[in-house]
Amino acid sequence: MxxxxxxxxxxxxxxxxxxxxxxxxxxxxxxxxxxxxxxxxxxxxxxxxxxxxxxxxxxxxxxxxxxxxxxxxxxxxxxxxxxxxxxxxxxxxxxxxxxxxxxxxxxxxxxxxxxxxxxxxxxxxxxxxxxxxxxxxxxxxxxxxxxxxxxxxxxxxxxxASRTALLDAEAMGALREQFIAVLGHDLRNPLAAVSAGVTLLARRPQDDRTPAILGRMRQSCRRMAALVDDILDFARGRLGGGIAVRRDLVALAAPLHEVVDELRSVHPTRDIRAEIALPDPVRCDPRRIAQLLSNLLANALTHGAPDRPVRVTARGTAGGLTLAVANEGPPIPPGTRARLFQPFSRDADGPRAGLGLGLYIAAEIARSHGGTLGVVSDAAGTAFTLDLPPG
Missing domain, CATH: 3.30.450.40 (GAF domain)
Structure with missing residues (x-):
């Protein structure tokens, strides 16, 4: 070809x-x-x-x-x-x-x-x-x-060559503008929450409301930290030839269960069903695979039908790994599907919960492991599947 x-x-x-x-x-x-x-x-x-x-x-x-x-x-x-x-x-x-x-x-x-x-x-x-x-x-x-x-x-x-360089420069300029606009929007709210919390605590003696205010501030700080991590991973993926990973032979079941439990605590009303069967070690970077699962699961909870379960399955495959996250709900439109794994790709009409880097970073993590991240979306639902080859 x-x-x-x-x-x-x-x-x-x-x-x-x-x-x-x-x-x-x-x-x-x-x-x-x-x-x-x-x-x-x-x-x-x-x-x-x-x-x-x-x-x-x-x-x-x-x-x-x-x-x-x-x-x-x-x-x-x-x-x-x-x-x-x-x-x-x-x-x-x-x-x-x-x-x-x-x-x-x-x-x-x-x-x-x-x-x-x-x-x-x-x-x-x-x-x-x-x-x-x-x-x-x-x-x-x-x-x-x-x-x-x-x-x-x-x-x-x-x-x-000149036309290509010009198009690349224009694309990079548009990317920078989009990056600055999105980053400004998404960091403004958590920064405002932290600022308001600090101001409120400074004006009043500590009482029974203080723990709740501090809790919101901690949540905002975690949100900003996550945004910064996404920005750094994005920069590594775009400029550094991919996200760096360490491929060790590890027991992966526990880190994956931790991600599921964390998302359950954040979304207590949602039905998250996990079937993680990994009796043998997997050669991978457990922190990065956990990050990938967190991004996929958060995406499924955001876009899936709220009254239907989200399913997480993980299976060992001859020394490799198959990890899938599936949700029910409307299929992803073809135009959106074509740019799912591009940076800053998110539904303009949907919840603005992040920079739109989650799926891009997940795909980069898969690529850095020598694996693939694919998606199937139809009337039955949407499923993202990670396939990692044997180490």
């Missing part, structure tokens, strides 16, 4: 060079050849990128030829042009299978060499009838055309 995308990009690159059609037309008119093309030549294939066909040769942009049936493999390897006027009478080419296979008598091909020394492919022309090509200015002119195409390729590639 990557090769197909690269080839399509090469064709598009040549198609964007406005001088190429004129070059092919001049090639045919100055030589008398009926077919001319610019081709991308790789170790695997010959692919036409631009074509002028006046003799019904049958190729068009995107057409491919078996590389071994052409002259171009040798041309690109030796960086030497091939030229002949009349294959049937030429001592070097009358027994060559290529002219007979494709039915041409006259042929010229020159490599297109970039400034860095790499070979893009060839510019070539041919005709089923003999055409005088050797001698004169045909080869120097075609060599000049090849150099012109190579120069234009470099210009287009630089333009592509």
């Amino acid at each position: 990557d090769t197909e995308r690269d080839t399509a990009a090469d064709i598009a690159l040549i198609q964007r060079i406005s001088a190429v059609p004129t070059i092919l037309q001049l090639l045919c008119e100055t030589t008398g050849l009926g077919f001319a093309a610019v081709a991308r030549v790789t170790d695997e294939a010959w692919t036409a990128c631009a074509v002028l066909d006046r003799v019904g040769f049958g190729l068009q942009p995107g057409s491919t030829l078996e590389l071994t049936t052409t002259f171009c493999q040798g041309i690109c390897r030796t960086r030497t042009p091939v030229i002949f006027d009349h294959a049937s009478t030429d001592a070097d080419f009358r027994d060559h299978p290529t002219p007979k296979l494709y039915g041409f008598e006259s042929y010229i091909s020159v490599p297109i060499i970039r400034r860095d020394g790499s070979v893009f492919g060839t510019i070539c022309g041919l005709d089923p009838k003999p055409v005088p090509l050797r001698g004169g200015k045909v080869l120097p002119v075609l060599t000049l055309f090849a150099e012109l195409v190579a120069a234009q390729l470099e210009i287009e590639e630089r333009l592509d």
Whole structure:
């Protein structure tokens, strides 16, 4: 698939060079050849990128030829042009299978060499009838055309790089703005709660309300600490090549049960059902896997049907781990599902309980363990599943 995308990009690159059609037309008119093309030549294939066909040769942009049936493999390897006027009478080419296979008598091909020394492919022309090509200015002119195409390729590639850099800069700018806006919104409330609590305690002697005020302040502090942790994990994931993990052989059941118990205490009215069967140690970072479960479970409690249970299942799989969190409720819309694991992705109409980094961080934790985090969402509900390979 990557090769197909690269080839399509090469064709598009040549198609964007406005001088190429004129070059092919001049090639045919100055030589008398009926077919001319610019081709991308790789170790695997010959692919036409631009074509002028006046003799019904049958190729068009995107057409491919078996590389071994052409002259171009040798041309690109030796960086030497091939030229002949009349294959049937030429001592070097009358027994060559290529002219007979494709039915041409006259042929010229020159490599297109970039400034860095790499070979893009060839510019070539041919005709089923003999055409005088050797001698004169045909080869120097075609060599000049090849150099012109190579120069234009470099210009287009630089333009592509500039466009990509500009888009990346614009995306990063939008990300920064979104980051600042979201962070400002989500830290404002807990900071205000702490500030109000401190002010209230400073104005009144301690009484039976003091523990409740202190409890709210502690909760706000924990919330801010969690936001800061999310920010740091986000920065590590985006800038540091992934979230760092330590993969030790550990008994994972207890840390997972702790996460479930913690979320049960925060949501005492919700039905959280856990089936954690991990009799054998799992090679992972237990703190990070607990963080992943906490993020998934909090997400399920936020978006799942409040009167239906949320289910947590964990199973050991031949030294690996399968961990799933499922909730009932409306399915995730396809548009939302496509960006679930992107940073700052959350429902604008839903509860604004965080930075929208939870699922992104969960996916990064999975990736750092060499595992995957997937989601299935339909009318029956939504399930996130972590699969970790054996250590």
